[in-house]
Amino acid sequence: MNEKAHTNIVLCAAPFPPKNSTIMFLKEERNIAFELMPTLTNFLEATPLLDLERGDSKVLADLFRRDGQPGLTISKExxxxxxxxxxxxxxxxWIGAHCPSLAVMMTMHHHTVAGMMAGSRFFPDIQDLLSLVAHDKLLVASGFSEGRPNAHILESKMTVEKTLDGYIVNGSKKPCTMTHNFDLITFGVNHVDPEGQTHIGIGVGFAGDSSIERKKFWSVPHLQAADSHEVRFNNLVVPESMMCFSTAVDDQLDDAQHGTGNHxxxxxxxxxxxxxxxxMxxxxxxRALSCNKGSQDDRAMLLIDLQGATMALRGLAGSIDEKRFLRSDLARAQATRFSVQEAVHRISTRAFEILGGMAFMSSEDVAYLLVVTRLFAFHPTSRLASTPFLCEQLS
Structure with missing residues (x-):
């Protein structure tokens, strides 16, 4: 066997490119990962994907808490x-390419914390909580979206009752990532005051509260390390300081801005x-490109879809950095997500076909990655539920 053929076989059989190298076309992403969390990045590069995905979720959570910088999206102030x-x-x-379950954990934490940071002008009392998350490296679970069609992310079916001690919350969230590993859990609440006015807000619960119950929910092997199960609130008492209601979203914004707190x-x-x-x-x-299999056209289409999706996300990220959160911006964000979702489907399918049956039979992570990419479609919001809104805003 010649040296070149031997090299190709090693590349095709390895879960990822060799240590101390990088996944193709993710060089910028890798540089950012090392800049922001070098210890965690080194660990992920040195550990096989399936060892991470089939391991204890607490290991990933502890790594995230200790080395993953939970306060990345919180202001320096x-x-x-x-x-x-x-x-x-x-x-x-970059994280998604090396540990899908950790990427899901980080998505739920960071989108919640970043949303609270951006919404601190609507919920000013939340700044103290954000400071606590940053200084104490706390993990925040997202108890917002409940998978209900046509519902805003902060809308909730949880019951909220005002008392002298604050608010009593009952209900459940499933699936809830980091069920057994969060330090704080946030959830959307809709409180109706004595005058009949509905107030949308954010509630916060602490992991050690005895009124918070956990129930096993996730029964499939894919993304099991993300620890996504059911969290139940049984007469959870939330003090006034941990229940933040918007004073602006409902009555101080014009039609274009309405709902900004949700967006x-x-x-x-x-x-x-x-x-x-x-x-992912x-x-x-x-893997497919490293093996140099398939036609040149197949490989080119992989690169085109990867580049197109990357640029689409950079455009969306740029609008977020410009603090654009109106209804039209939400529509563009959803359109970008569905465009990327389609690209992810094409990329994973084409790469799987290029790799062929021998790779499928000899490397479990190939089949694993194919399945987990399909799970993107199950995250809110659904395309069907979004269609009327997208047609209204984009046409």
Missing amino acids: LGGRGVRAVNMAQLHT LFAIWFQLLASASYLG ASALAS
Whole structure:
């Protein structure tokens, strides 16, 4: 066997390109990952993908908490890093390529924290909480979207009752990533005051509260390390200081701005989720390109889709960095997400076909990555639910 043929076989059989190298076309993303979290980046490069994905979720959570900088999207004034959305998208793409479950964890944490940071002008009391997250490296679970069609991300079916001690919350969230590993959990609430006025707000619960119950929910092997199960709130008492209601969203904004408080979280989510799943597809594409299999046209189409999706996300991230969170911006964010979702589907399918049956039979991570890329379609919002809104805003 000649040396060149031997090299090709090694590349095709390895879960990722050799250590101390980088997945093709993710060089900028890798540089950002090393700049923001060098210890975690080194660990992920040195550890096989399936060892991470089938391991204990607590290991990933502890790594995220200790080395992953939970305060990346929090302003420097509040103790965070103040990282731009453009760089957050690059980071999530790199993490998604190396550990899909951690990318999902980080998506839920960062979109929540970034949404709160951007929304602090609507919810000024939340700045103290953000400072706590940054200084104490706390992980925040997202208890917002409940998978209901045509519902805003902060809308909730949880019941909220005002008492002398604050508010009593009942209900559940499933799936909830980091179920057993979060330090704080945030959730959307809709409170009706004695005058019949509905107030949209954000509530916060602490992991050690005995009123928070966890139930096993996720039963499939894919993304199991993300620890996505059910969280139940059984008469959870939330003090006034941990329940933040918007004083502006409903009555002080014009039609174009209405709902901005909701859009902050949704736009950030679409960016980070899209970047994470693009990273997963990139891992498959890199294997296919490294093996030098398939036609030149097949390889070119992989690169075209990867480049197009990357540039689309950079455009969305740029609008976030410009603090654009109106209804029209939400529509563009959703359109970008669905465009990237389609690209991820094409990339993973084409890469899987290029790699062929021998790679499927000899490398479990190939099949694993193909399946996890498909899970992007299950994240909110659904294309069907978004269609009327997109037609209204984009046509």
